[in-house]
Structure formats: C-alpha cells, structure tokens
Amino acid sequence: MIPDWLCYNRSETFRGEQAQHKSMARRHNTDGRPTIAQIARIAGVSVPTVSKVLNGRADVSLPTREKVERIIQEYGFVRNRAARALRKGKTGLIDLLLPRLDDEYYLPILEGVAQVLREAGLRLVLTATDYKPEEEVRWITTVTDHSTDGILVVLPSEQAIEQLERSGLPFVLIHNQGGLQATAPSVRITSWEGGFVATTYLIRLGHRRIAYIGKTAPARDAIERIAGYRAALDAAGLPLLPELECDGDFTEASGYQATLRLLELPEPPTAIFAGNDRQAAGVYRALHERGLAIPEQMSVVGFDNLPYTEIMNPPLTTVHAPRLELGRTAASMLLRLINGEQLEMPRVVLPTHLVERQSCCPPRAG
Amino acid sequence: MIPDWLCYNRSETFRGEQAQHKSMARRHNTDGRPTIAQIARIAGVSVPTVSKVLNGRADVSLPTREKVERIIQEYGFVRNRAARALRKGKTGLIDLLLPRLDDEYYLPILEGVAQVLREAGLRLVLTATDYKPEEEVRWITTVTDHSTDGILVVLPSEQAIEQLERSGLPFVLIHNQGGLQATAPSVRITSWEGGFVATTYLIRLGHRRIAYIGKTAPARDAIERIAGYRAALDAAGLPLLPELECDGDFTEASGYQATLRLLELPEPPTAIFAGNDRQAAGVYRALHERGLAIPEQMSVVGFDNLPYTEIMNPPLTTVHAPRLELGRTAASMLLRLINGEQLEMPRVVLPTHLVERQSCCPPRAG
DNA sequence: TTTCATCTAGAAAACGATTTCGATTTCTTT
DNA sequence: AAAGAAATCGAAATCGTTTTCTAGATGAAA
Numbered sequence: 001m002i003p004d005w006l007c008y009n010r011s012e013t014f015r016g017e018q019a020q021h022k023s024m025a026r027r028h029n030t031d032g033r034p035t036i037a038q039i040a041r042i043a044g045v046s047v048p049t050v051s052k053v054l055n056g057r058a059d060v061s062l063p064t065r066e067k068v069e070r071i072i073q074e075y076g077f078v079r080n081r082a083a084r085a086l087r088k089g090k091t092g093l094i095d096l097l098l099p100r101l102d103d104e105y106y107l108p109i110l111e112g113v114a115q116v117l118r119e120a121g122l123r124l125v126l127t128a129t130d131y132k133p134e135e136e137v138r139w140i141t142t143v144t145d146h147s148t149d150g151i152l153v154v155l156p157s158e159q160a161i162e163q164l165e166r167s168g169l170p171f172v173l174i175h176n177q178g179g180l181q182a183t184a185p186s187v188r189i190t191s192w193e194g195g196f197v198a199t200t201y202l203i204r205l206g207h208r209r210i211a212y213i214g215k216t217a218p219a220r221d222a223i224e225r226i227a228g229y230r231a232a233l234d235a236a237g238l239p240l241l242p243e244l245e246c247d248g249d250f251t252e253a254s255g256y257q258a259t260l261r262l263l264e265l266p267e268p269p270t271a272i273f274a275g276n277d278r279q280a281a282g283v284y285r286a287l288h289e290r291g292l293a294i295p296e297q298m299s300v301v302g303f304d305n306l307p308y309t310e311i312m313n314p315p316l317t318t319v320h321a322p323r324l325e326l327g328r329t330a331a332s333m334l335l336r337l338i339n340g341e342q343l344e345m346p347r348v349v350l351p352t353h354l355v356e357r358q359s360c361c362p363p364r365a366g
Numbered sequence: 367m368i369p370d371w372l373c374y375n376r377s378e379t380f381r382g383e384q385a386q387h388k389s390m391a392r393r394h395n396t397d398g399r400p401t402i403a404q405i406a407r408i409a410g411v412s413v414p415t416v417s418k419v420l421n422g423r424a425d426v427s428l429p430t431r432e433k434v435e436r437i438i439q440e441y442g443f444v445r446n447r448a449a450r451a452l453r454k455g456k457t458g459l460i461d462l463l464l465p466r467l468d469d470e471y472y473l474p475i476l477e478g479v480a481q482v483l484r485e486a487g488l489r490l491v492l493t494a495t496d497y498k499p500e501e502e503v504r505w506i507t508t509v510t511d512h513s514t515d516g517i518l519v520v521l522p523s524e525q526a527i528e529q530l531e532r533s534g535l536p537f538v539l540i541h542n543q544g545g546l547q548a549t550a551p552s553v554r555i556t557s558w559e560g561g562f563v564a565t566t567y568l569i570r571l572g573h574r575r576i577a578y579i580g581k582t583a584p585a586r587d588a589i590e591r592i593a594g595y596r597a598a599l600d601a602a603g604l605p606l607l608p609e610l611e612c613d614g615d616f617t618e619a620s621g622y623q624a625t626l627r628l629l630e631l632p633e634p635p636t637a638i639f640a641g642n643d644r645q646a647a648g649v650y651r652a653l654h655e656r657g658l659a660i661p662e663q664m665s666v667v668g669f670d671n672l673p674y675t676e677i678m679n680p681p682l683t684t685v686h687a688p689r690l691e692l693g694r695t696a697a698s699m700l701l702r703l704i705n706g707e708q709l710e711m712p713r714v715v716l717p718t719h720l721v722e723r724q725s726c727c728p729p730r731a732g
Numbered sequence: 733t734t735t736c737a738t739c740t741a742g743a744a745a746a747c748g749a750t751t752t753c754g755a756t757t758t759c760t761t762t
Numbered sequence: 763a764a765a766g767a768a769a770t771c772g773a774a775a776t777c778g779t780t781t782t783c784t785a786g787a788t789g790a791a792a
Contacts, residue, residue: 055780081513091448101473101480102477114467114493128477402749415770417749420750425771450749451777452749452777735790737791742784747779747780749776754774758770761764
C-alpha cells in the first residue's frame with residue numbers, strides 16, 4: 001500500500017527528490033526556506049490543506065489543523081508573498097510618493113500614513129521624487145504595475161494626477177495643488193483660514209502695519225496663506241500695502257533677506273507674518289542680528305508648527321498644520337477605496353489652528 | 367489557413383475569449399491591464415518572445431522586437447511584479463526598519479538609503495518599530511518571508527539580530543548597539559572620537575570646568591560620547607568631576623533640567639558639552655531664561671548636527687554625525703550582499719567631525 | 733439498513749511572468 | 763547544391779500559493 005504522504009503530486013515528488021540532483025531541485029529556494037508543498041509532505045497532507053490552515057478556513061478538522069500548525073511552527077515556515085500576491089491580485093503594499101525626504105515638514109505625514117497602514121497590516125513603500133515631475137511620472141509608471149494596492153501622493157503634479165486617473169489604481173492626494181474643480185480624492189489643510197487667523201490675531205493685538213513674507217512661493221498652500229492675510233487686513237479695514245508683502249520662497253534665507261529689507265523701510269512693520277516656520281527662523285536671525293527684541297520690538301508669526309518652533313528663542317507663535325492627521329486621513333481613505341467602498345467625502349480639508357507662544361505682543365505705543 | 371495570431375495557446379484563447387463570459391474571463395485582471403499573453407496575441411508572437419523583448423534578450427529579430435515594443439507602448443503594458451518576483455525569486459524591495467518616524471535624526475539616514483536604492487532601481491519598504499523590541503521581532507518575522515531581498519535595521523535589538531542571522535536573508539545594521547565582537551555587517555559612527563574632539567576643542571579654548579549632559583542615555587553611542595569626554599579631560603590632565611557629569615536621556619527637557627542644576631553649583635562650569643543637539647536646545651533655553659549670554663558666559667557644544675542647529679541663536683557648534691552617509695553606506699553594503707559579493711569590510715565606522723559655529727569662546731578671565 | 737446531509741481532504745487549474753531547450757528558418761561556406 | 767553554423771522563435775515547465783470543485787468518509791434521520 002502506498003503511504004498517503006506519497007500520494008500528492010507523485011510525479012513532482014519523484015523528479016524533485018530523486019531523479020534530479022539536490023542542487024538542481026532547489027535552484028530557486030536556495031535559502032532552504034520550506035514551501036507549502038514541503039510542509040504538506042512532511043505533515044502527510046495535501047497542499048490545499050496547508051493553505052487552508054494558513055488562511056483559517058473552516059473545512060479542516062481539528063487534529064489535521066493542529067498537526068499542520070505544529071509543523072509550520074517547527075520548520076519556521078512563512079509563505080512566499082510573491083506567490084500569494086500573484087494569486088490573490090493583492091500585494092499588501094501601499095506606495096507613498098513624497099517630494100523629498102530631507103524635509104522635516106513631511107515627516108509627520110509619513111508617520112501618520114505609517115500608523116494607519118500598520119494597523120491595517122499593510123506595508124509602506126516610500127519614494128522621493130525630488131520635486132521633479134518627470135521623476136514623479138516615471139515612478140508612477142513603475143508603481144502602476146501590480147506591485148502595490150494603492151498610491152498616496154504628496155504635492156502631486158498635474159501629469160501625475162492624470163496618469164493616476166488613467167491607471168485605475170486607488171489613490172489619494174495629499175496637498176493637492178490642482179484646480180478647485182478636481183474630483184480626485186484628496187486631503188488638504190485650511191491654509192487660507194490659517195493665514196486669516198494668524199493675521200487677525202496680530203490685528204487684535206493692536207498691530208496696524210503687518211508684513212507678509214512668501215509672495216513668490218508657487219504652491220497652492222502659499223497662495224492661500226497670503227490670500228488669508230489680505231482678507232484679514234481687508235476685513236479689519238486696514239490697507240493692503242505692497243511694500244509689506246515681501247518676496248519669499250519659503251526658505252530660511254528668504255525670510256532673513258525679506259526682514260532686512262523690511263527693517264530698511266521708512267516706516268517698518270510692527271509685526272511679521274512669515275509664510276512658514278522656516279522663513280520665521282530667518283526673520284529671527286535678522287532681528288537678532290539687528291539687535292531687535294522679539295516680541296517687544298517685532299512680533300512674529302509662523303506657519304506649519306515644525307518641532308523646532310517650540311525651542312526657538314522666544315518660542316514661536318505659529319499656525320499648526322495637522323500633518324499627522326493629513327497622513328492618517330489620507331491613508332484611511334485609501335484603505336476604504338481599496339476595499340471598494342465609496343467615499344462619501346472624497347475631498348477632505350483639515351482645520352489649522354493658531355498655537356500661541358511667546359513671539360507676539362501688542363506693538364509699542366507710538 | 368489559420369492566422370498566426372491564433373496559434374498560440376489556442377485552447378486558452380478559446381476559453382478565455384469565447385466560451386466564458388467576459389466577467390469570468392478576467393476575474394483577476396479587473397483593471398483591464400493587459401498581460402504578456404494578451405500583448406503576445408495582439409502582436410502575433412508567443413509569450414516568451416514578448417518576455418525576451420521586455421528583458422532585452424538578444425535572440426529576437428529587429429522587426430519582431432520593434433513590433434512588440436510598439437504594441438507594448440500602445441497598450442501601456444507594464445509587467446506584473448508579483449509574477450516576476452515569484453519566478454525570479456527577487457522582489458526588488460528592500461526593508462528599512464527604523465525605531466520611529468517622528469524623529470528627525472533618522473531622516474538623513476532614510477534619505478541616504480533611498481538615494482542608493484533609487485540608483486539601483488530598488489524600492490524601499492519602510493517600517494517603524496517604535497523602539498519596541500517585540501514589534502521589531504514581529505516585523506522581522508513578517509519581513510523574513512520572500513517579500514524583500516534584504517533588510518536594513520537601525521538600532522537593532524539583540525533578538526532582532528539573532529532572528530536576522532537565522533533567517534539567512536542579507537541584512538546590514540545601522541547604529542548597532544551590540545557587543546564589539548559581533549560580526550554582522552554594520553555601519554556606525556565614531557561617537558567616542560566625536561566626544562573626544564568636542565571636549566578637546568573646549569579645553570583648547572581654555573575651559574577647565576566642562577560639564578557633560580546625557581549620562582543616563584542607554585544607547586551605545588551615548589556611552590561612547592561620555593567616554594570620549596572623559597578621555598579628553600584625562601588626556602589634558604584635568605580632573606573628572608562627578609558633579610559635572612549630568613543625567614540626561616537625550617531629550618530637550620533633560621538638557622534644560624541639567625543646565626539649571628549646573629548653574630546652581632557653587633562653582634558652575636564655563637562650558638557644557640551636551641550629549642546631543644536636542645539637549646543643547648534645552649541648555650540654550652535654560653541659559654536664555656537665566657539671562658546668560660552664549661558663548662560669552664557659557665560655551666555650548668552639541669552632537670549630531672541636526673538641521674536646526676544652524677538657526678539657533680547663536681548657531682550651535684556641534685559634532686557632525688554623517689547620517690546621510692550612514693544610510694548610503696549601509697544600503698551599498700546591502701546591495702553587494704544581495705549580489706552575493708563578500709564584504710571586505712563588514713563593519714564600517716564613519717568619522718564624525720566638529721562643526722565650528724558661534725556657541726563657543728574662551729572663558730572669561732577669572 | 734438505507735438515504736441524505738455534512739464534513740474533510742485532495743486534484744487540478746489558475747495567477748502572470750521567466751527560462752530552458754528543441755525546432756525551424758536563414759545564412760555561410762565549400 | 764549540399765552541409766554546417768547561426769539566428770530566431772515557441773512549447774512546456776516552473777516559481778509557490780489560492781481557489782474551485784469533486785470524491786469519500788462520517789454522521790444523522792428514516
């Protein structure tokens with residue numbers, strides 16, 4: 001009688017174990033990791049049975065299940081993801097495209113995405129595009145194969161969005177620059193409101209001459225921030241003074257330069273709303289160099305709430321951009337899309353809020 | 367006569383295109399993405415020929431190659447990574463395990479790894495372990511399946527290293543805490559030397575009472591830093607004063623606390639070597655609060671050279687930890703390991719160096 | 733004891749690519 | 763023109779898993 005551990009795939013067994021040399025038989029599986037077939041043979045069951053045990057199917061008797069589980073434990077078996085992905089059409093991988101990795105701004109976004117994916121048992125494939133749209137398109141091409149189940153893109157270019165829509169893969173955009181009519185799922189922050197609130201805060205403190213830095217930054221968020229600034233001045237009945245709207249590309253250096261120019265004005269401002277925290281750091285440096293006290297001689301407000309704003313001297317009052325939530329929300333939305341669910345709110349906007357610290361006070365009388 | 371586009375895999379063609387319903391025929395490939403078989407059929411060639419074109423094999427005639435390439439272009443075909451990975455036994459994925467993502471210290475490491483992998487055409491799977499060894503072990507288990515070709519681990523735990531060695535997968539450790547006798551491939555920085563150089567620099571400036579903060583941080587790098595500090599004092603014939611070696615767990619708060627205690631000493635130090643930049647930020651805060659001028663009344667040196675040290679007031683003199691190179695080097699080593707090469711230098715140590723800025727000067731006479 | 737429903741387990745067919753190897757065809761060479 | 767070499771192409775096997783579908787075994791009900 002033939003023992004049942006010989007019954008499965010006998011021809012394969014013979015060729016695999018007897019007719020061929022050992023070295024040939026395991027050409028691929030060189031690291032000696034067992035496959036389902038080997039586990040099955042050892043346990044004296046069929047391959048599907050092992051698969052059923054692995055996937056917690058019901059149609060396996062308790063003794064069989066326990067035997068298989070013991071052997072899986074003993075041999076430290078883990079299943080081959082590629083084979084599983086091929087068969088199931090899912091890879092368990094999510095792509096995240098970031099403009100760059102050496103910018104701490106994106107770090108909480110990354111962290112938020114990672115948190116949600118970890119909870120869902122998915123893994124995160126990270127790609128930096130270096131702000132180059134061609135790079136982005138190139139990556140989306142390689143990403144659009146079956147290698148991931150979904151894509152998150154931070155600051156996507158128009159072409160990237162087009163390509164994503166064509167690909168048919170689930171995706172969610174973070175900080176979408178695109179036009180307001182766009183329908184692609186996306187998560188943004190209320191930059192306009194942040195600019196409005198920051199400026200209004202300075203106005204309430206009594207400031208009348210408030211400068212803004214960052215007019216030349218092209219990102220949509222930057223445009224909204226200055227729009228919020230202007231709207232706040234307007235709402236308070238204050239004039240919009242062109243000489244108080246400074247160029248700035250959201251770098252520390254441009255904040256420094258702009259501040260020096262502001263200080264040379266016949267009538268300098270009493271407060272500066274830096275478009276982001278990096279520019280605020282430049283503002284600080286210029287003010288320190290000129291020996292001006294913050295906030296007594298100049299109030300400063302930033303935007304983003306980067307970690308180091310807390311340890312600036314004095315700690316910077318700034319608009320908090322909820323970047324962790326940005327990442328978490330986008331990832332959650334993507335998960336729902338992958339699940340085939342409809343998003344009741346495909347375009348989410350997360351609120352910003354002012355974090356009051358010690359870089360602002362009322363202007364000096366006179 | 368039978369047209370040649372019908373000749374390949376006829377039975378499959380019939381079942382796939384005629385006998386079955388459309389919905390059933392493409393149960394998996396729901397997004398309408400073409401497969402090699404479909405491209406082959408359209409081009410009137412066999413599946414292997416398309417594969418050869420895709421892989422740039424030589425045994426394809428120019429007209430055939432061009433025809434296939436045109437059709438691949440036209441239909442926007444991209445090959446299924448899972449299938450390729452299964453067959454080739456390589457996934458094109460590298461795992462990077464980081465303690466956490468919300469710590470900007472690791473950012474340049476991540477960037478360095480990403481750079482090298484991008485150049486190599488590999489993709490980066492990112493995982494944060496949150497400093498929990500169990501998490502780490504859990505992840506290494508799921509990672510040790512065939513889903514990645516290699517693993518990079520930052521600050522690995524002992525158990526993680528053991529598990530990696532058992533797995534047989536190529537791996538490289540970054541900031542390995544382990545014993546000096548360990549043979550696993552790893553990349554570290556010269557923390558001891560950094561501590562030595564920083565302290566010596568202060569001694570050369572004329573300081574005699576130099577404090578160190580960060581005695582309680584358990585990481586190997588922290589231990590080496592204080593050892594370098596002590597060695598420098600020793601080499602200069604200066605006494606090791608226990609009251610000048612402060613507790614500190616490398617957080618901003620502990621730098622602040624330690625500084626306050628140091629200032630209450632009957633004879634406070636004239637210089638502080640903060641174990642890292644975060645603690646240096648706490649030192650600054652305490653000194654600013656007490657109205658002490660940096661560097662005139664207190665010299666400060668940090669360690670790590672985080673981005674914000676440049677914009678501190680005054681800019682912080684600190685020891686540069688080459689974190690980008692840490693990432694690049696580790697990734698390059700891993701690539702070589704994956705290629706089956708032997709590493710002539712499995713344990714690499716990258717040099718640190720002092721970055722002189724404006725937080726140090728000679729102590730006041732008397 | 734017979735009949736029918738319920739469990740279990742396995743054979744075989746996918747999933748989509750790559751690789752090997754043999755069969756043609758085409759090109760040289762004598 | 764015949765023989766050998768080189769170029770080109772495709773049939774079939776394979777990677778390791780999941781899924782479907784069917785065949786026995788077992789149990790319960792009549």
